[in-house]
Amino acid sequence: MPTPGATTPDVAGTITELVTHDIRFPTSQFLDGSDAMNPDPDYSAAYVEIRTDAGDGLSGNGFVFTIGRGNDVQLAAIESLRPYLVGRSVAELLADPGQISAELIGDSQLRWLGPEKGVMHMAIGAVVNALWDLRAKRAGLPLWQLLSSLSPQELVALVDFRYLSDALTPDEALEILQRAAPGRQARAAQLMAEGYPAYTTTPGWLGYDDEKLVRLTSAALAEGFAMIKLKVGADLDDDRRRMRLAREVVGPDFPIATDANQRWDVDAAVQWMQALAEFDPYWIEEPTSPDDILGHAEIRRRLPGIKVVTGEHVQNRIMFKQLLQAGALDAVQIDATRVGGIDEILAILLLAAKFEVPVCPHAGGVGLCELVRHLAMFDFVAVSGSWEGRAIEFADHLHEHFADPARIARGRYVAPTAPGFSADLVPGVVAEFSYPNGGTWAPTLVGLNGARP
Amino acid sequence: MPTPGATTPDVAGTITELVTHDIRFPTSQFLDGSDAMNPDPDYSAAYVEIRTDAGDGLSGNGFVFTIGRGNDVQLAAIESLRPYLVGRSVAELLADPGQISAELIGDSQLRWLGPEKGVMHMAIGAVVNALWDLRAKRAGLPLWQLLSSLSPQELVALVDFRYLSDALTPDEALEILQRAAPGRQARAAQLMAEGYPAYTTTPGWLGYDDEKLVRLTSAALAEGFAMIKLKVGADLDDDRRRMRLAREVVGPDFPIATDANQRWDVDAAVQWMQALAEFDPYWIEEPTSPDDILGHAEIRRRLPGIKVVTGEHVQNRIMFKQLLQAGALDAVQIDATRVGGIDEILAILLLAAKFEVPVCPHAGGVGLCELVRHLAMFDFVAVSGSWEGRAIEFADHLHEHFADPARIARGRYVAPTAPGFSADLVPGVVAEFSYPNGGTWAPTLVGLNGARP
Numbered sequence: 001m002p003t004p005g006a007t008t009p010d011v012a013g014t015i016t017e018l019v020t021h022d023i024r025f026p027t028s029q030f031l032d033g034s035d036a037m038n039p040d041p042d043y044s045a046a047y048v049e050i051r052t053d054a055g056d057g058l059s060g061n062g063f064v065f066t067i068g069r070g071n072d073v074q075l076a077a078i079e080s081l082r083p084y085l086v087g088r089s090v091a092e093l094l095a096d097p098g099q100i101s102a103e104l105i106g107d108s109q110l111r112w113l114g115p116e117k118g119v120m121h122m123a124i125g126a127v128v129n130a131l132w133d134l135r136a137k138r139a140g141l142p143l144w145q146l147l148s149s150l151s152p153q154e155l156v157a158l159v160d161f162r163y164l165s166d167a168l169t170p171d172e173a174l175e176i177l178q179r180a181a182p183g184r185q186a187r188a189a190q191l192m193a194e195g196y197p198a199y200t201t202t203p204g205w206l207g208y209d210d211e212k213l214v215r216l217t218s219a220a221l222a223e224g225f226a227m228i229k230l231k232v233g234a235d236l237d238d239d240r241r242r243m244r245l246a247r248e249v250v251g252p253d254f255p256i257a258t259d260a261n262q263r264w265d266v267d268a269a270v271q272w273m274q275a276l277a278e279f280d281p282y283w284i285e286e287p288t289s290p291d292d293i294l295g296h297a298e299i300r301r302r303l304p305g306i307k308v309v310t311g312e313h314v315q316n317r318i319m320f321k322q323l324l325q326a327g328a329l330d331a332v333q334i335d336a337t338r339v340g341g342i343d344e345i346l347a348i349l350l351l352a353a354k355f356e357v358p359v360c361p362h363a364g365g366v367g368l369c370e371l372v373r374h375l376a377m378f379d380f381v382a383v384s385g386s387w388e389g390r391a392i393e394f395a396d397h398l399h400e401h402f403a404d405p406a407r408i409a410r411g412r413y414v415a416p417t418a419p420g421f422s423a424d425l426v427p428g429v430v431a432e433f434s435y436p437n438g439g440t441w442a443p444t445l446v447g448l449n450g451a452r453p
Numbered sequence: 454m455p456t457p458g459a460t461t462p463d464v465a466g467t468i469t470e471l472v473t474h475d476i477r478f479p480t481s482q483f484l485d486g487s488d489a490m491n492p493d494p495d496y497s498a499a500y501v502e503i504r505t506d507a508g509d510g511l512s513g514n515g516f517v518f519t520i521g522r523g524n525d526v527q528l529a530a531i532e533s534l535r536p537y538l539v540g541r542s543v544a545e546l547l548a549d550p551g552q553i554s555a556e557l558i559g560d561s562q563l564r565w566l567g568p569e570k571g572v573m574h575m576a577i578g579a580v581v582n583a584l585w586d587l588r589a590k591r592a593g594l595p596l597w598q599l600l601s602s603l604s605p606q607e608l609v610a611l612v613d614f615r616y617l618s619d620a621l622t623p624d625e626a627l628e629i630l631q632r633a634a635p636g637r638q639a640r641a642a643q644l645m646a647e648g649y650p651a652y653t654t655t656p657g658w659l660g661y662d663d664e665k666l667v668r669l670t671s672a673a674l675a676e677g678f679a680m681i682k683l684k685v686g687a688d689l690d691d692d693r694r695r696m697r698l699a700r701e702v703v704g705p706d707f708p709i710a711t712d713a714n715q716r717w718d719v720d721a722a723v724q725w726m727q728a729l730a731e732f733d734p735y736w737i738e739e740p741t742s743p744d745d746i747l748g749h750a751e752i753r754r755r756l757p758g759i760k761v762v763t764g765e766h767v768q769n770r771i772m773f774k775q776l777l778q779a780g781a782l783d784a785v786q787i788d789a790t791r792v793g794g795i796d797e798i799l800a801i802l803l804l805a806a807k808f809e810v811p812v813c814p815h816a817g818g819v820g821l822c823e824l825v826r827h828l829a830m831f832d833f834v835a836v837s838g839s840w841e842g843r844a845i846e847f848a849d850h851l852h853e854h855f856a857d858p859a860r861i862a863r864g865r866y867v868a869p870t871a872p873g874f875s876a877d878l879v880p881g882v883v884a885e886f887s888y889p890n891g892g893t894w895a896p897t898l899v900g901l902n903g904a905r906p
Contacts, residue, residue: 038561068562069533070573076529077572080522108491109521115715115766116744118571119530120523163742166719166751262568266619289616291569291771293746294778298619313568318744325747 013054013090018082018127020075021047023425024068024435025366025398034207036233037261041067043398044435045366046074046123047425050130052090060134061423062126064337065365071435077123080110085127094135098158101128101343105160117315121340128341129371133421143421144377147342148184152177155382159347160317167321173350180385187381195412196376197391199227199257201364203246206231213242217249224411226391227255227282233263236275243279255282262286262313266295270302283307283330290314296328309333312362316340317347324355331360331389336371345375349383359384364395369406370422373413401429466507466543471535471580473528474500476878477521477888478819478851487660489686490714495521496851497888498819499528499576500878503583505543513587514876515579517790518818524888530576533563538580547588551611554581554796558613570768574793581794582824586874596874597830600795601637605630608835612800613770620774626803633838640834648865649830650844652680652710654817656699659684666695670702677864679844680708680735686716689728696732708735715739715766719748723755736760736783743767749781762786765815769793770800777808784813784842789824798828802836812837817848822859823875826866854882 028040044067050060064074084104085093093100104124105116113120136146147155156173200223203216213230220228230246232239239258246256258281264272269287284306288295290313300308311333314320323329332352334345352359359379361372369392376392384390392413399405403424407414416422432439481493497520503513517527537557538546546553557577558569566573589599600608609626653676656669666683673681683699685692692711699709711734717725722740737759741748743766753761764786767773776782785805787798805812812832814825822845829845837843845866852858856877860867869875885892 037564041562041565066562067565069560070530070563070566073526073530073533073573073576074566077523077526080526107522109494109519110523111490112494112520113523113527113572113575115742117768119566119573120526120571122566123526163718163745163748166748265616268618289568289771291769292616292775294775295616295619315570316744318742322745322747 013052013056015050015085015088015090015093016053017051018079018085019049019051020078021045021430022071022075022435023047023063023366023430023433024071024441025401025433026440027397028068034205035231035259035261036206036263038067039207043366044068044071046071046078046126047430048078048126048130050085050127050134052134054090056138058134058137060130060132060137061425062128062130062133062421063367063423064122064126065368067365074119074122077119078126081123081127090134093131094138097128097131097135098160098343100131101158101341102160104128105340116318116340121316122337125337125339125341125344128343129336129421129423132342133423137420140419142374142416142418143342144374144381144415145188147346147374147378148188148381152181155346158343159350160343161347163318164321164347164351167325168347168351168354172354176350176353177382180382183385184381187385191377191380191415195409195414196373196380197226197387198394198408198411198413199229199255199391200225201229201231201259201393201395203228204230204259206234210242210245214245214249217246221250221254223408225394226411227257229257229259229285229393231261232258232276233260233272236272239272239276240279243276243281247279252280256280257282257285259285260287262289264288266292266298269299273303273306277306281306283309285309285333286313291319293319293322293326293328296323297326300328300330307331309360311335312338314338317344317351320348321351324351324357329357331358333360333362334372334375335362336368336375346383349375349379353384358386358389360390361392363393363406364397366398367402367423369394369399369413370402370404373406373416374421376413377415401425401433466505466509468503468538468541468543468546469506470504471532471538472502472504473531474498474883475524475528475888476500476516476819476883476886477524477894478854478886479893480850481521487658488684488712488714489659489716491520492660496819497521497524499524499531499579500883501531501579501583503538503580503587505587507543509591511587511590513583513585513590514878515581515583515586515874516820516876517575517579518821520818527572527575530572531579534576534580543587546584547591549610550581550584550588551613551796553584554611554794555613557581558793569771569793574769575790578790578792578794578797581796582789582874582876585795586876590873593872595827595869595871596795597827597834597868598641600799600827600831601641601834605634608799611796612803613796614800616771617774617800617804620778621800621804621807625807629803629806630835633835636838637834640838644830644833644868648862648867649826649833650679650840651847651861651864651866652682652708652844653678654682654684654712654846654848656681657683657712659687663695663698667698667702670699674703674707676861678847679864680710682710682712682738682846684714685711685729686713686725689725692725692729693732696729696734700732705733709733710735710738712738713740715742717741719745719751722752726756726759730759734759736762738762738786739766744772746772746775746779746781749776750779753781753783760784762813764788765791767791770797770804773801773804777804777810782810784811786813786815787825787828788815789821789828799836802828802832806837811839811842813843814845816846816859817850819851820855820876822847822852822866823855823857826859826869827874829866830868854878854886
């Protein structure tokens, strides 16, 4: 465990440029990622590199994950933040990332576009995460270790408590972090030795046939994953058949999660899951709109024995606060690129710890596995102090495009050791997958530009 | 009252182009619109014209109101919808605007950017509203009359009930609309004769000094407005002094609303308003985050005698549903450009009617007075059937830029009679206020381009 001194930025310099890329992978060709609401995603990233004149060869990289169309809009939002950063002192920004996060989120004109939600909020998250990436690279530490090296007081200072104080005060946050402090070193060592629990969504995409489902479920069991997850919600007969097949493969005690990707209203969610109850689903994820706090609470009340979880589309800490206050959730599924960046994610981790609800990060897509492992590991080391009832999602695609890819060993996430937040792409990806002129896209799009999607 | 037949689009054609404009007014120079969270807004519009080859000279116009920076991001989102519309049959789109609304909101890739919130959702709202503008122009009717000419069944068919069915079913919506149907003609005639109740925010901006506050309050009283509204939340001593001054002018029984523009957490809202209670505030608007449903409910519970209202930043019908379910609101403040357009606004009007909570639209900004009067008048004629406890906000700026400006007579909104949704700008506005190259901006910006805002 490094000392706090090691985290101080040690190179000065000025931010010279935000370089952005519209990166899209043609995943719709293979139905990876197909579910009841997303039949044909092209997994994409609105990608940003923050460059400086420090001469150390380091850039701060971040991105927003999207699923295709609209990635250009997300990029425009990131580009609108350029004047807030270019020309600023790197040392000043990195010394207090909570300050620039609050400055961007609180900008009196930009906040009209949210506030604190959707395209503009995710853009801020990408930039804030890129600054954290740069700070971790400069410190020579993976982000989870950098965050775990900050004192409870330093961590509390990162959090914007606005709109949270009825559920979590700075004093309560400090108490949570201080409670976890003595065990930090032991848990970090345990992480390095054992890795963090993982579950896999790889077998469960709706576009896969039964043979592929059974084969991938068997493989997941053999690889040592803690759980598998099946997409549901398009056709009840299909769901019952697929749940039965998966249950036959894994046996009676192994958890099978289900995920409806927001498909249902309240009554439909309850009825559909009652029809799947005989197959003992561990949780139902995104049963309805991520905005429907009271709906989730009602579904949870009416489905005893089945956990209710959500988070990948929950727009900010204020919504998570209420989901917890309303008793709507059995797990908090943080996402690495949905909210306003690391500082807000810290607020959500603290809320979950306060309400004693486990954090099970959402991953998959483009680079989300690479990012969220840092967040779950930091939570384990320095916030909740536990991995009981917790696991990080894993989906096995697109990792080859990242310089520090997610690695799984014996069904668990290996703790990353490379400095930074693991957002760096390998050389060549930008040239190959830039939309619409990269090598992958240019031939496909001949004659299609301007056509209706 | 026209017959339904009059509303059928009678000119064919194809959509040829979405023309967009980044319109910004330099309102920050005069502190119009200054409040506790928005110290220096430049009222702006991300503006769209839908053009066709019908040869009738009509375009469908719509916009998103913003307050300056980020208007370009909003415009990029509108432009991303171009491929969904250009080349489509106008007759097909106008015959069933609910269909195109559902198609855009439900787009499996775009919805990742929300879902149903923020920049992408407002862009869809602008385009949907522009289509309704074109439909009303073709029908030769102001939008409120066009909507009021649709049958209850036609109106119900416009609504997307997804995520609403636990609070409002299609049958319940139909019953609400059928209950209002017999009185439509009489209420429309009453509107034409008397206008719709209004209240004014003009006296209450935080940037105005005491003399201007007193003078404008006296004027509002003399003009016959039903209520005035004061911005609060920056400094309690100032608020107490300003409330006392206003109360002295209007006397004991005239309602004075207050508006904190999301400034507080729950406890702070309760304490601040208790300190203003002696001046008998009629309502407190936006006491906290628009996302905080449970917070609004708690504030309302703890402030008996002061109404709690919100809406201008409430992102969609799902949030309004819960605000109503939670008993958090005494009035629903719909906004004309925050949600996904007329079809979603209809859903919100129906929810408000179901829960028997009055609708008091938010207005001001750029063109919001022009738009929302249609919505409140339609609500009066065909949905709630009442204007008891209701009033449309009025703020007296920027109306001169609209071809069919909001008009007030004896403190009430005059019913508009020009065909369309009143979004058309007068000739010359685009050239003068386009950012950054319009006549107003080009001189100001010399040397400032690329500077930090």
